[in-house]
Amino acid sequence: MLKRGNMLTRTHFVFSVFLCLVLFLLNVVAIPNELLFLLFVIIGTVIVDIDSRKSFIGKIILFRPIQWVFSHRGMFHTILFGVLFSLIISFFDKWLGIAFAFGYLSHLIMDCFTPAGVRLFWPLWDGKIGFGVRSGGLIEEIMFVLLLLADLFLVYRMLLI
Numbered sequence: 400m401l402k403r404g405n406m407l408t409r410t411h412f413v414f415s416v417f418l419c420l421v422l423f424l425l426n427v428v429a430i431p432n433e434l435l436f437l438l439f440v441i442i443g444t445v446i447v448d449i450d451s452r453k454s455f456i457g458k459i460i461l462f463r464p465i466q467w468v469f470s471h472r473g474m475f476h477t478i479l480f481g482v483l484f485s486l487i488i489s490f491f492d493k494w495l496g497i498a499f500a501f502g503y504l505s506h507l508i509m510d511c512f513t514p515a516g517v518r519l520f521w522p523l524w525d526g527k528i529g530f531g532v533r534s535g536g537l538i539e540e541i542m543f544v545l546l547l548l549a550d551l552f553l554v555y556r557m558l559l560i
């Protein structure tokens with residue numbers, strides 16, 4: 400089944416985890432609790448598609464009202480919303496806010512590869528950024544497998560250290 404508009408949740412997942420593991424391995428910032436950080440990166444990346452009925456999280460009936468109000472690839476798929484949510488979380492815990500922003504942003508970057516694109520800079524600029532990787536297509540599957548392998552490799556490396 401081809402869903403043109405959406406990268407699959409699992410692709411977002413492996414991509415965000417990949418970026419997060421690279422961040423851990425670079426060791427340039429001292430993150431107090433890496434496991435909790437990773438968890439919030441994952442929450443950040445999964446939550447963006449709450450505006451889509453077809454997504455992993457959007458299927459949850461509880462979120463239907465959000466989908467009535469916000470169209471898919473609308474405001475939830477903007478840097479502005481990501482920053483707003485992250486700031487709210489930062490209010491409780493700075494690092495978790497950063498982790499959430501990290502996951503959210505990585506989702507938006509990934510969606511930029513799909514033809515449907517995203518209005519990243521709304522409301523400053525209403526244009527869509529999008530490229531030709533069709534969701535659920537062969538290229539996405541290849542990206543998924545490569546990222547999954549990279550994730551496993553990085554986890555293996557981290558366990559060795």
Ligand SMILES: [Zn+2]
Pocket residue numbers: 405406447448476506510
């Ligand atoms: Zn999305």
